[in-house]
Amino acid sequence: MTGIxxxxxxxxxxxxxxxxxxxxAISKLTHVTGVNLSIQEVDxxxxxxxxxxxxxxxxFEELESVIEDMGAVIHSIDEVAAGARLVxxxxxxxxx
Amino acid sequence: MTGIxxxxxxxxxxxxxxxxxxxxAISKLTHVTGVNLSIQEVDxxxxxxxxxxxxxxxxFEELESVIEDMGAVIHSIDEVAAGARLVxxxxxxxxx
Amino acid sequence: MTGIxxxxxxxxxxxxxxxxxxxxAISKLTHVTGVNLSIQEVDxxxxxxxxxxxxxxxxFEELESVIEDMGAVIHSIDEVAAGARLVxxxxxxxxx
Amino acid sequence: MTGIxxxxxxxxxxxxxxxxxxxxAISKLTHVTGVNLSIQEVDxxxxxxxxxxxxxxxxFEELESVIEDMGAVIHSIDEVAAGARLVxxxxxxxxx
Amino acid sequence: MTGIxxxxxxxxxxxxxxxxxxxxAISKLTHVTGVNLSIQEVDxxxxxxxxxxxxxxxxFEELESVIEDMGAVIHSIDEVAAGARLVxxxxxxxxx
Amino acid sequence: MTGIxxxxxxxxxxxxxxxxxxxxAISKLTHVTGVNLSIQEVDxxxxxxxxxxxxxxxxFEELESVIEDMGAVIHSIDEVAAGARLVxxxxxxxxx
Amino acid sequence: MTGIxxxxxxxxxxxxxxxxxxxxAISKLTHVTGVNLSIQEVDxxxxxxxxxxxxxxxxFEELESVIEDMGAVIHSIDEVAAGARLVxxxxxxxxx
Numbered sequence: 001m002t003g004i005x006x007x008x009x010x011x012x013x014x015x016x017x018x019x020x021x022x023x024x025a026i027s028k029l030t031h032v033t034g035v036n037l038s039i040q041e042v043d044x045x046x047x048x049x050x051x052x053x054x055x056x057x058x059x060f061e062e063l064e065s066v067i068e069d070m071g072a073v074i075h076s077i078d079e080v081a082a083g084a085r086l087v088x089x090x091x092x093x094x095x096x
Numbered sequence: 097m098t099g100i101x102x103x104x105x106x107x108x109x110x111x112x113x114x115x116x117x118x119x120x121a122i123s124k125l126t127h128v129t130g131v132n133l134s135i136q137e138v139d140x141x142x143x144x145x146x147x148x149x150x151x152x153x154x155x156f157e158e159l160e161s162v163i164e165d166m167g168a169v170i171h172s173i174d175e176v177a178a179g180a181r182l183v184x185x186x187x188x189x190x191x192x
Numbered sequence: 193m194t195g196i197x198x199x200x201x202x203x204x205x206x207x208x209x210x211x212x213x214x215x216x217a218i219s220k221l222t223h224v225t226g227v228n229l230s231i232q233e234v235d236x237x238x239x240x241x242x243x244x245x246x247x248x249x250x251x252f253e254e255l256e257s258v259i260e261d262m263g264a265v266i267h268s269i270d271e272v273a274a275g276a277r278l279v280x281x282x283x284x285x286x287x288x
Numbered sequence: 289m290t291g292i293x294x295x296x297x298x299x300x301x302x303x304x305x306x307x308x309x310x311x312x313a314i315s316k317l318t319h320v321t322g323v324n325l326s327i328q329e330v331d332x333x334x335x336x337x338x339x340x341x342x343x344x345x346x347x348f349e350e351l352e353s354v355i356e357d358m359g360a361v362i363h364s365i366d367e368v369a370a371g372a373r374l375v376x377x378x379x380x381x382x383x384x
Numbered sequence: 385m386t387g388i389x390x391x392x393x394x395x396x397x398x399x400x401x402x403x404x405x406x407x408x409a410i411s412k413l414t415h416v417t418g419v420n421l422s423i424q425e426v427d428x429x430x431x432x433x434x435x436x437x438x439x440x441x442x443x444f445e446e447l448e449s450v451i452e453d454m455g456a457v458i459h460s461i462d463e464v465a466a467g468a469r470l471v472x473x474x475x476x477x478x479x480x
Numbered sequence: 481m482t483g484i485x486x487x488x489x490x491x492x493x494x495x496x497x498x499x500x501x502x503x504x505a506i507s508k509l510t511h512v513t514g515v516n517l518s519i520q521e522v523d524x525x526x527x528x529x530x531x532x533x534x535x536x537x538x539x540f541e542e543l544e545s546v547i548e549d550m551g552a553v554i555h556s557i558d559e560v561a562a563g564a565r566l567v568x569x570x571x572x573x574x575x576x
Numbered sequence: 577m578t579g580i581x582x583x584x585x586x587x588x589x590x591x592x593x594x595x596x597x598x599x600x601a602i603s604k605l606t607h608v609t610g611v612n613l614s615i616q617e618v619d620x621x622x623x624x625x626x627x628x629x630x631x632x633x634x635x636f637e638e639l640e641s642v643i644e645d646m647g648a649v650i651h652s653i654d655e656v657a658a659g660a661r662l663v664x665x666x667x668x669x670x671x672x
Contacts, residue, residue: 002219002220003216003219004212004215004216005226006186007212008186008188010190018173019173019176020100020103020156020173020176023100023176023177023178024099024100024178026178026179027098027099027178027179027180028098032179033179033180033181033183034101034177034178034179034180034181034182034183035177035178035179035183036175036176036177036183036184036185036186037175037176037177038174038175038185038380038381039172039173039174039175039380039381039382040381042172050185050191050381052183052184052185052186053183054181054183060212076190076231076234077210077211077212077231078188078189078190078230078231079186079188079189079228079229079230079231080211080212080215080228080229081215081226081227081228081229082215082216082218082219082226082227083218083219083224083225083226083227084219084225084226085225085226085246086226087225087226087227087228087244087245087246088228088244089188089189089228089230089242089244090198090200090228090244090271092200092270092271092281092422092423093270093271093281093287093422093423093424093434094202094268094270094423095189095242102378104378104380106382114365115365115368116292116295116348116365116368119292119368119369119370120291120292120370122370122371123290123291123370123371123372124290128371129371129372129373129375130293130369130370130371130372130373130374130375131369131370131371131375132367132368132369132375132376132377132378133367133368133369134366134367134377134572134573135364135365135366135367135572135573135574136573138364146377146383146573148375148376148377148378149375150373150375172382174380174381174382175378175380175381185380185381188230188231189230189231189232189242190231191381194411194412195408195411196404196407196408197418199404252404268423268426269402269403269404269423270422270423271420271421271422271423272403272404272407272420272421273407273418273419273420273421274407274408274410274411274418274419275410275411275416275417275418275419276411276417276418277417277418277438278418279417279418279419279420279436279437279438280420280436281420281422281434281436282390282392282420282436282463284392284462284463284473284614284615285462285463285473285479285614285615285616285626286394286460286462286615287434294570296570296572298574306557307557307560308484308487308540308557308560311484311560311561311562312483312484312562314562314563315482315483315562315563315564316482320563321563321564321565321567322485322561322562322563322564322565322566322567323561323562323563323567324559324560324561324567324568324569324570325559325560325561326558326559326569326668326669327556327557327558327559327668327669327670328669330556338569338575338669340567340568340569340570341567342565342567364574366572366573366574367570367572367573377572377573383573386603386604387600387603388596388599388600389610391596444596460615460618461594461595461596461615462614462615463612463613463614463615464595464596464599464612464613465599465610465611465612465613466599466600466602466603466610466611467602467603467608467609467610467611468603468609468610469609469610469630470610471609471610471611471612471628471629471630472612472628473612473614473626473628474582474584474612474628474655476518476519476584476654476655476665477518477519477520477530477654477655477665477671478519478586478652478654479626486666488666488668490670498653499653499656500580500583500636500653500656503580503656503657503658504579504580504658506658506659507578507579507658507659507660508578512659513659513660513661513663514581514657514658514659514660514661514662514663515657515658515659515663516655516656516657516663516664516665516666517655517656517657518654518655518665519652519653519654519655522652530665530671532663532664532665532666533663534661534663556670558668558669558670559666559668559669569668569669575669
């Protein structure tokens, strides 16, 4: 199956609901095979988290709904992989 | 099986009971396949430890009970992975 | 099959269409097996992204059309791999 | 088999008996499959060593006895892994 | 088959023909299984590229002809591997 | 088979016999499967080398004899692994 | 087969014959399975190269002859591995 294989998102969320609840909700989406949520920064009212979603033909609109239903906001999409095979970002001589 | 595959916790605990006893207690939880406890900082009365729990459909409430029964407190959940497959946090160009 | 196996491009694009749409469009090209888009820098009107395309006998003209149809411009081709087998850039003593 | 899978210890010992003898003695314990001893610091009368013990259901009391019988003292337990599967300490965004 | 297995070259070339054309031309040589071209530095008239060629019994004269036919010049051969098996450069204590 | 699986030694030796002869002599010992000798520092009369010996139930006395017969002296044993399985030194949060 | 499995040499050579010719000549030696030559430093008349030779029971005298026949000189042997199995140099806590 083609379509989106991986999405890496920078997300701002209130402390509640917790990242556990958000992780479970995302993992239940139909084309998602797994999700990783990592805390980047904690502030008094909010926290910045990094979400890595992997699957086959991941539906961004569905994903965005689940995230926004939890009161969170997507700040940016930092990486996308699409196609029949997951391709990693390759370090070149220009990245050094 | 879906649900929580990995949890990384930042925990403050008294020196006793030891991390050996806490490790054994966590490893006996039904959906836990393994646990790693690493000492981060030692103070006169307490120690800060990092707990990595892996399993299938790990029950956070059960885990929290076992930790609190040992007189320890969860300071933060630093990482969660959920779904049919364990997804790692992916380093992007924005993390450099 | 021989021909181009991997292309790494430095691309400047307007914020819209998003990298999701660009990723999907590139992944649909006939000889492309997968593509990775990573955000390098974000400015008010534009963003600089790094595109890694892998496949068998990737057609650069087709790829360039898809990118330009989205209002984006290829600034440079940073790496190319071609042949029957994908060869990685090897670090030598002269690179240190 | 569950129980302790790995223990990492910080140990202070006199120069004699040598780390060879201590390694052999530890490796003979019933649930130990292997042990690694690495010299961390050497002083006039003593040396600080790091001991990594792996096995299935490693018995800490037995291990402690063998170490103390050699005139050495366990300063701290730096890492413990327990369960059906050996789980490694995972680096998160909070460790950077 | 023995002979040259890998060659890493430091090459100066005019901007045109592009590295795509050079990559395709090199990949068509009889004993070449794959080639990687990476941009090292771009100047107004020229660019310095690093070429990694792998194959069985690679013919340096043929390779040099293809490169020079594109108006490019080999500045140096930085690494060569030859024999029945590709041997990597091994880091020793003297390289640190 | 249990016993010593790996030994890492810090050795001072005269320039002659060469490390080639010492490597061959060590590799012929009954329980040794392989040995690596790396030059650490060269002085006018002597050189400091690091010896990594791997095998099953390596006999330290035999090894020491071979080393001393070549006019060399063991300065320290830096690492020992013993048991049914070779266990590596594991990096913990305390090593950072 | 036992004997020398790997040799890493520091060699000074005139610019001609090139490292290509030296690589081919070394790869033709009976017990050599592969060789890697990497340029370390280039001077007006000479160049310093690092040679990694791998094989089974590599004959150092033969190797030295081939190198000297090309007008080159072995400055030092930086690493040797010998035995039934190639053992790598292991990093210990003392190397940090």
